[in-house]
Amino acid sequence: MALLEASRIVAGYGETEILHGVSVTVDNGEIVTVIGPNGCGKSTLMKAIVGLVQVRTGTVIFRGEDISSLPPQQIVRRGLCYVPQSANVFPALSIRENLEMGAFVRDDDYGGRIDEMFELFPDLAVRPNRKAGSLSGGQRQMLAVARALMLDPVLLLLDEPSAGLSPAMTNLVLERISEINATGVAFLLVEQNAREALRLSDRGYVLSAGENRLDDAGHALLDNPEVARLYLGG
Amino acid sequence: MDAIGIVNYLVGFAIMAAIYAVFALGLNVHWGFTGLFNIGIAGFFALGAYTSALMTTKPPDPALFEDFVFGGNWSETHFLDLGIDLWFFLGLAAAAAVCGIIALIIGYVTLRLRDDYLAIATLGIAETVRLFFLNEKWAANGSKGLYRIPAFLEGWVSPEHYDYLYLVVVLVVLSALFLAVERAVKSPWGRVLRAIREDEVAAEASGKNVFRFKLQAFIFGAVIMGVGGALFAHNIRFLSPLTFDPLLATFVIWAMLMVGGSGNNRGAILGAFVVWGIWTGTQFLPGIFSDPNFRFFMIGVLIVAVILLRPGGILGEERRITRAADS
């Protein structure tokens, strides 16, 4: 049984429909990347899965349970966490407070988890009382991921974690993703740096205009000449 | 009350309702069509009323212990005599101009910012205008008020029939404003306003200068309110800062627009008559219903109830225009 199985998702904003029946699956421990042109609905797909955008028809099954109509709070409790594309930290809160907010639904002592995050992202440990709003783009992205990891998720949804980062920083972020994946966390990624992302992915999906276009193993998509021409910049 | 008494009462009622309808139209331009949140109608009301009153009133008379320094005396100057002297309309125009200028200043400062800053700014203007006329006795006689405001076409009919004449004048002005607003909102300009109200970001993205349109709409609405204020001044013919209490100069007008149907000019006018009818009619009821405080309370409840239960008011917005804009 797949860890996450989103089938034929139809979703949108107001009267406009953006997704016209998109399906993706993620298995335990996998890294799955979604690529596609700007505005094709990648972010909307993620928002629909975590409950920020209403799923009009279709189902989202997570660990065997239908979560398509649950509110976000309920979904994160089940171990599915999400890092949005933009505005993914609380700028007026300190680094430590951001992490505490990530653990909001935990009633146990999560101090240890914060220390683990500081070990994983040593940059954040330097001045934990610094406000997130004053961090650099890379540090902010790290904090956003760390915040989402506070709940020990089974599956992490990352929407363009490398957006706006330098190539070196991008590699660092993707490296971290592999490391975290090695501890058993599955990932569903949306990435602009499709080549780098597909390289470390088990599988990939190509979306276009709110519909599935292609899906295949990561390296197979990399080798696909059409994908290369359209989405990997030749 | 005998039959004539009832008719006179109804005529007086219709004059006030029609003046309120002018304000409701102005508010409809702000809120109904553009989504501008003006909670300081009283400020424009007072400015319009005082402007026209001061321009047309006789200069102060020391024998009457009047403190103000300027009265334009337009009603006696005969400078627009086309058979009948049209000073009255100059008064309306002056009132409109003053309100338009104040709206330009306030709008220029706040309309680029968050939506609700305008609300607070209009509230501030209303309060400042009230304090100004209360404290600056030289401007308009302070709390003693102006009480020699001239009436339009006064000698034409006998005083007991004057209200009939003034009702006609008010209805003519109301109709003209109604036609003007209808034309404006059905024009391409009006369509842009509604696009802004629905989705400001999208309107901006499609290349519209949102700030400009909002500013124009704010001025347009304020100009209409200025005219309403002038109509009011020459009807009551007595103005003091107490006249412009937020209840009867702001809140009631909001209730009128919401009840009638915001975004619908017919609705705005209908709402003015309905709410003014309820307001004045309930004073004849027994018990708590005629308590002005209770009616005050009910105005608030009415606004909330309309928003919750029937956001379109009685008539609702005219969808026809919107669809025409889509095609």
Next chain:
Amino acid sequence: MPTLKNTVARLSFKWTPGRITLAIVAAVLVAGLLPFVKMSLIVNGVFLGAIIALGAIGLTLIYGVLNFANIAHGDYMTMGAYVALFLLTGAFPAFGIEGEGLGPLTFGYPLLIALPLAAAVVAAGAVLLDVAIYRRLRQRGVNAVVIAMASLGVAIALRGLVQVIWSGETQHYPREFRQVFRLPLDVRIPPDSVFIAVVAVVLVVGVYLVLTRTKMGKAMRATADNPNLALVSGIDTQRVIRWNWIIGAGLAATAGVLLAVFQAQLLPIMGWRFLIPLFAAVILGGIGNPYGALVGAFVIGVTSEVSTQWINPSYKPAVAFAIMIVVLLMRPRGIFGDSG
């Protein structure tokens, strides 16, 4: 205890050229005018600022989390003042709780009981109003300005209710005449003002501790900061909203009681008239920023009080309004916000 140092750090204030110019202009103005200003006006302004602060902190929290201007906030203050009046003159005497002139204060010990009770009543009322009105509108996904519109309706209804129950006449708490404290520089402080200042300091420190030390407080700040992220972090935003109303309306009601003590009278319109200083403080400090509102409140309180040395005192609200407009022109996101 929070130290001044980390309070400043949280505001993360940077000295940009614009701010330096502004600070110099302000410093020169203050230094130049100080010799001409009566000390008593400044002191009085600080007390007024304390009352504004209590109202403004609640207003800015609600503004930040729910994203609408609560036009009824002033009338929550009025409600607080009148609920306390009811307790002091109606309910308590029935149980023999009576008295005025506690030590140097004009009012008696019953006010100390009435104050928290009035705050609790208004807070509960605010939560009910949210469930009955605002939550429905939020669920319907209407524009924030429509919610503000509904709060205008609430404001009108509340004031009407106050007038129905207590009439529109001026009223006051049971009080006894007391001498003012006389300090050097011709400063006279009514003992009541000292009480007001103490209550305000205790509550502001309390709110600060709640916002920075408790999970719910941090969640409130987080929700104000980024509501969508709060949602996907699993923060229970319904609970956050409820606490927001409890704290915001409770502070407003307290401010209302203190205002009634400060002005030695109650009027149904007192809260509505207070809206302009409240919003001026909130906008000055940047929407959603409680520390900013605190600073803004004192700026508004002192400036409008000091202005009475040159301007007719009844123009105080207009002065607050003028300050707000100048700030909007120069720094639309408040003195601590980013410019532009």
